[in-house]
Each structure stands twice: as C-alpha cells, then as structure tokens.
Amino acid sequence: MSGQFDFCSHGKKVLDTELQALEKIRYYIDNSFTLACELILHCQGKVIVMGMGKSGHIGRKIAATLASTGTPAFFVHPGEASHGDLGMIKKSDVVIAISNSGEATEILALLPVIKRLGIAMISMTGQPESSMAKMAQVNLQVTVDKEACPLNLAPTSSTTATLVMGDAVAIAVMEARGFTADDFALSHPGGALGRKLLLRIADVMHSGELLPMIEEHASIKDALLEISHKGLGMTAIVDHNQQLRGIFTDGDLRRLLDNHVDIHNTSIGEVMSSNPQTISPQLLAAEGLKLMEDNKINGLLVTENNQLVGALNMHDLLKAGVM
Incomplete structure (x- = not known):
C-alpha cells in the first residue's frame, strides 16, 4: 500500500549495521582473547559476570552460556554486590566486567575491593582507554562504529558485539576443555535436548x-x-x-x-x-x-x-x- 511505512527496509538496515559491527569484532580476537580464555580455562573457582543495564542482560546470557558449556559461572548484579553480594566472590574466581563505556560507576566502585582480594578481572568494553579496561588484567575490546538505533543511542550493535564476543570466549574454552555432548547433556537434563542426549x-x-x-x-x-x-x-x-x-x-x-x-x-x-x-x-x-x-x-x-x-x-x- 502506498504511503505505508517500509518496516522491512528499516529492519534490513539494522541487520546491515550490526553485521558490519560483527565484522569489526573479528579483528579484536587477538592475543588479549587468548589471555582471557586461558584465565577462564585455568580458573579454580567460578566465573563471575557483572554488568549494568543492557550490559547486565548480555552478561546474564554470557554467564548462562559459560555454565552450560562446562565453565561454572553466574551473574552478580553490581548494585547488589556493593550491598553484600560481593561476598559470593572468592580469590579463586575470575570476574568478567561488562560496560560499553568502561565507566559504569557501580562496577568501578567494586574494583578496589576486587583488586585488593587479588581476583583476576577481564573487562569487555568499547573503550580500550577506559578506567575498567586499564584496571583489568585483560580487556576484550568490543568497539562498534555506531549503534543500529538511528539516534545512535539505544544499545544495539554494541550489545550484539558483546554477546558474540562472549559466545566466542565460551565456545573456545569449551573446545579447549574437550567438553563433549554427554557433558552437555548432564547440564541440560530437562526438555527435548536432555531427552535426546541422555535417554537410552x-x-x-x-x-x-x-x-x-x-x-x-x-x-x-x-x-x-x-x-x-x-x-x-x-x-x-x-x-x-x-x-x-x-x-x-x-x-x-x-x-x-x-x-x-x-x-x-x-x-x-x-x-x-x-x-x-x-x-x-x-x-x-x-x-x-x-x-x-x-x-x-x-x-x-x-x-x-x-x-x-x-x-x-x-x-x-x-x-x-x-x-
């Protein structure tokens, strides 16, 4: 119908923008990526993922992916951590702190304690010169040129890039562990997936x-x-x-x-x-x-x-x- 808003062309434009962002992310899988994977692979405790706002939503997914592929992990909300939940984190753990700006105040407030306890930290930021990136042992860069939002405000390309980087880390560590389909089944006993992998x-x-x-x-x-x-x-x-x-x-x-x-x-x-x-x-x-x-x-x-x-x-x- 003439005069109707063209949702499809705008939707495809979003996909094009995010695909371009992912192409750029490929070049950030370098020595820092290797160091981050090694920290996680040799972690004697758990991987603690943190993030505020949209970064927190992405962090929850990354923690879930790590946990389901052989790396014990869970998400801790930075705001709750400063009111007692920081006690969940031990010296043997590894922290993954996520913030596109690298300046999330709720996470920065926790870093002195994390550093004082000698806990290894990996940051995932779009700003390699940010406070978080400088305080981390390893920074995984997830810089994108622009958000898919036409106002360049709503986290879109940046959250997609961060999620994909998290997937890359989780699966690379999974393969390094020699994680098998049987191992995967043990962490997915419910639903159709568990039945297919466990039922004999x-x-x-x-x-x-x-x-x-x-x-x-x-x-x-x-x-x-x-x-x-x-x-x-x-x-x-x-x-x-x-x-x-x-x-x-x-x-x-x-x-x-x-x-x-x-x-x-x-x-x-x-x-x-x-x-x-x-x-x-x-x-x-x-x-x-x-x-x-x-x-x-x-x-x-x-x-x-x-x-x-x-x-x-x-x-x-x-x-x-x-x-």
Whole structure:
C-alpha cells in the first residue's frame, strides 16, 4: 500500500549495521582473547559476570552460556554486590566486567575491593582507554562504529558485539576443555535436548512380561495373539534359548492374508522375517529413531549378543519426547 511505512527496509538496515559491527569484532580476537580464555580455562573457582543495564542482560546470557558449556559461572548484579553480594566472590574466581563505556560507576566502585582480594578481572568494553579496561588484567575490546538505533543511542550493535564476543570466549574454552555432548547433556537434563542426549534405548524399551516374544514352532495364530496382547504391532521370534530368530509384524500379517495362508496350521517360523533390524540397549534413543527412519520401519528389537532383551516402536519414542 502506498504511503505505508517500509518496516522491512528499516529492519534490513539494522541487520546491515550490526553485521558490519560483527565484522569489526573479528579483528579484536587477538592475543588479549587468548589471555582471557586461558584465565577462564585455568580458573579454580567460578566465573563471575557483572554488568549494568543492557550490559547486565548480555552478561546474564554470557554467564548462562559459560555454565552450560562446562565453565561454572553466574551473574552478580553490581548494585547488589556493593550491598553484600560481593561476598559470593572468592580469590579463586575470575570476574568478567561488562560496560560499553568502561565507566559504569557501580562496577568501578567494586574494583578496589576486587583488586585488593587479588581476583583476576577481564573487562569487555568499547573503550580500550577506559578506567575498567586499564584496571583489568585483560580487556576484550568490543568497539562498534555506531549503534543500529538511528539516534545512535539505544544499545544495539554494541550489545550484539558483546554477546558474540562472549559466545566466542565460551565456545573456545569449551573446545579447549574437550567438553563433549554427554557433558552437555548432564547440564541440560530437562526438555527435548536432555531427552535426546541422555535417554537410552534401555530407558524406553519394553522388557520382561511386556516384551512380545514367541518361539518359532508356534502357529501364526499364536503370534497374532501375542502381537494383540503386547500392543507393539510386532512380535520377536526366538528359539528355546531366547536367541533371536526373526520378527513378525502387522505388515507381514497383511501380506499373508493376501496370499491366503492358513494361520492355524502354519508355524510362525515358516513366515517370519529373518535377520531383523536390532539395536543395543546402551545406545541413545535418538539413535534408535534414526535407525527406524533410515530403514523405514516402525519398530526395533533390542538384543545383547543376539539375546533378545527388549522391543520398542515409534510410539514409545514419541511418548518419551525423543521425536
């Protein structure tokens, strides 16, 4: 519509400005960046992140990212720190102080105590000659040419640059630690992410009396009763030692009925599918999902040394929140 404000062009202009700021930040990943990462990597305590206003919001995110990637960290509000919360900080900790100007009075008021306690400090500022930068062991420069705000006032490009620098530090330290997906899962036990990284086949499979299983000399009719009773749409076929011999599914039944096979007098061993797809109980449930998707099947038998120990289907993974 003519005369309508062009939100898209203004939105793209903001992105262009912030992308330019990030290109500049690339050049600040230098020896100071290495020193900051080494301080954090060798920290014997916790990383304490501080910041006021918008810098505080960014600081909370940086602390959370550090904590979830193997570096114990938390955010302390500078205003609260001067009224008792400074007691949370110990000599073995490392402080990351964030201020675009490098002159945040609430943080500067804390620095004499931090220095007196001998606590290592990293500053993240847009002003390398600021008071904070000069008092820190290491300054991570996050200078931007301009904010994305047309008034050049609202923190936009500067907060984005600071957040990205924090991400760069956290992930570089994470990789130096050799932090693995299993480590990540332990700090994310809740939600879909935790389920995908922690839940194993043994946690979701049917076993014991709930396991659909019948011996190979039984009739097709007996197999159908087992499938119906256990409700997984399949049954495993085993020998007398419970060694897996094959599988029989709802789909196999439909094919048999089309061929007019006598379900009362034909043994299940004659019509079962041999060499069925199996999985170990120790593998991740997410791996079971991929196996089913890759092979276009709806169920899996679980074995150890060809011994049948469990079974599961897509519905079990759906109910467990893996998919």
